[in-house]
Amino acid sequence: MSRVPGWLHRLGENLSRIGERLDERRAEAEREESVHASYEGPGPGPSDGPRKDAPARPEMDPDTAAPLPESEAEAVATAEAGRSVPAPPSYAPAVAARPDPVAAIPWGMRVAAEASWRLLVFAGTVWVLMKVISSVQLVVLAFVAALLVTALLQPTVALLRRKGLPRGLATAVTAISGFVVMGLVGWFVVWQVMDNIDTLSDRVKDGIEELKRWLLDSPFHVTEQQINDIAKNLSEAIGANAEQITSAGLQGVTVIVEAMTGILLAMFSTLFLLYDGKQVWEWTLKLVPAQARPGVAGAGPRAWRTLTAYVRGTVLVALIDAVFIGLGLWFLDVPMAVPLAVFIFLFAFIPLVGAVVSGALAVVVALVTNGPFTALMVLVVVLAVQQIEGHVLQPFILGRAVRVHPLAVVLAVAAGGLTAGIGGAVVAVPLVAVLNTVVGYLRAYSTEQALRSAPEPRGATAFEVAPTPAPGTSVTKGDGA
Numbered sequence: 394m395s396r397v398p399g400w401l402h403r404l405g406e407n408l409s410r411i412g413e414r415l416d417e418r419r420a421e422a423e424r425e426e427s428v429h430a431s432y433e434g435p436g437p438g439p440s441d442g443p444r445k446d447a448p449a450r451p452e453m454d455p456d457t458a459a460p461l462p463e464s465e466a467e468a469v470a471t472a473e474a475g476r477s478v479p480a481p482p483s484y485a486p487a488v489a490a491r492p493d494p495v496a497a498i499p500w501g502m503r504v505a506a507e508a509s510w511r512l513l514v515f516a517g518t519v520w521v522l523m524k525v526i527s528s529v530q531l532v533v534l535a536f537v538a539a540l541l542v543t544a545l546l547q548p549t550v551a552l553l554r555r556k557g558l559p560r561g562l563a564t565a566v567t568a569i570s571g572f573v574v575m576g577l578v579g580w581f582v583v584w585q586v587m588d589n590i591d592t593l594s595d596r597v598k599d600g601i602e603e604l605k606r607w608l609l610d611s612p613f614h615v616t617e618q619q620i621n622d623i624a625k626n627l628s629e630a631i632g633a634n635a636e637q638i639t640s641a642g643l644q645g646v647t648v649i650v651e652a653m654t655g656i657l658l659a660m661f662s663t664l665f666l667l668y669d670g671k672q673v674w675e676w677t678l679k680l681v682p683a684q685a686r687p688g689v690a691g692a693g694p695r696a697w698r699t700l701t702a703y704v705r706g707t708v709l710v711a712l713i714d715a716v717f718i719g720l721g722l723w724f725l726d727v728p729m730a731v732p733l734a735v736f737i738f739l740f741a742f743i744p745l746v747g748a749v750v751s752g753a754l755a756v757v758v759a760l761v762t763n764g765p766f767t768a769l770m771v772l773v774v775v776l777a778v779q780q781i782e783g784h785v786l787q788p789f790i791l792g793r794a795v796r797v798h799p800l801a802v803v804l805a806v807a808a809g810g811l812t813a814g815i816g817g818a819v820v821a822v823p824l825v826a827v828l829n830t831v832v833g834y835l836r837a838y839s840t841e842q843a844l845r846s847a848p849e850p851r852g853a854t855a856f857e858v859a860p861t862p863a864p865g866t867s868v869t870k871g872d873g874a
Contacts, residue, residue: 523812534816535655539662541823543670544697544704546571550667564668572660578735585732603764692834699830703823706790711741713786714748714778718755721774725767727759743818744802746810748779797826 546567553563681689719734733755740747752775760768809821
């Protein structure tokens with residue numbers, strides 16, 4: 394019992410001390426507020442700065458709320474002055490702010506700069522792509538040739554499948570038949586050339602002698618000594634360049650090996666494209682970004698239809714040219730009429746340029762074998778058939794699906810020939826035709842998507858863009874708005 398009153402006494406003393414400290418803190422706070430009020434007083438606001446007649450405000454200690462000594466107050470004032478930038482004097486001239494560098498550049502220059510770096514990126518991408526293609530040129534040309542052959546044979550596969558044949562059997566029958574026909578054509582050309590080579594050499598010798606006699610009797614005053622000198626110079630040039638001719642022959646062997654490799658690769662690619670073409674296309678679509686996939690999926694079938702129409706039309710036009718020009722050569726008794734007709738068929742796959750080269754070859758053969766009159770008649774036949782082809786057959790057979798401007802054809806053939814030789818010239822025009830179809834479809838598709846995503850017009854605008862009924866039809870009450 395004696396311990397309880399002592400405990401209560403100590404608790405009371407502690408509470409008394411806490412109360413006294415609270416009173417002291419309250420008094421210090423009131424004293425600090427009164428000091429602040431005495432220094433601020435009435436006068437200009439905080440934004441106008443301190444009054445000129447107001448006494449300097451002493452710096453206060455944040456712990457004791459008592460004025461600091463003079464040295465410490467100066468140190469505090471110096472620190473606060475270092476943290477703020479003083480305003481310029483009133484007599485200082487006004488300096489205009491510098492404009493934003495982007496705003497200082499003219500709009501046309503900014504647009505040109507934006508277009509320039511994009512063009513540079515595009516040109517760099519195309520350059521890298523061309524480098525990659527040139528390094529695997531044989532593979533690319535073989536695959537493109539396989540695409541062309543597939544476009545020619547795929548309708549036959551579809552026809553056989555509609556007749557009830559399985560996909561594998563239809564593909565095998567079509568591919569084997571197509572390759573056999575191409576092989577027979579090549580064998581027939583080689584056979585005709587080898588069978589007529591002796592006759593052709595004799596006819597060429599006779600033609601050269603006839604040309605020599607014509608030059609001696611012509612008004613050009615050519616002497617026999619000049620003709621002999623030309624023949625001697627030719628023989629000496631051949632002898633001097635014998636090493637180069639030999640190396641060219643060895644290089645020709647390499648070219649033959651590469652050609653056989655490309656043919657085998659094209660055959661295998663054609664076989665798999667005929668069998669799994671749809672699966673290959675679906676796998677290719679998975680590589681396209683999801684946002685662009687619908688447009689590419691719509692452009693692919695249209696591009697394939699364009700390629701198929703081009704290959705079919707070109708084969709038919711080339712066949713007609715070869716048949717009619719070959720008949721003309723046969724009636725004029727030009728040697729090797731059938732091989733020349735086959736060359737005309739093959740060169741017809743190079744638009745514009747191929748027809749000129751094959752026709753010139755037929756005229757030269759007729760000139761050195763049968764004389765100038767026969768050569769002139771062959772030239773007439775070639776020009777007549779080519780005019781009928783250009784103005785009747787191509788517009789009727791190829792149609793508007795693969796119509797390309799002649800300037801685009803010439804530039805494409807030239808660029809393809811410079812890039813990849815004869816193979817590049819062959820595939821340049823179908824590539825341009827396909828790109829034309831793809832770009833046109835994608836432009837129309839983007840326009841349609843933009844119209845669908847645009848907000849619906851209202852009021853008078855909706856009335857202006859509303860579909861107009863056909864003549865003779867009436868709009869019902871429920872239609873329209």
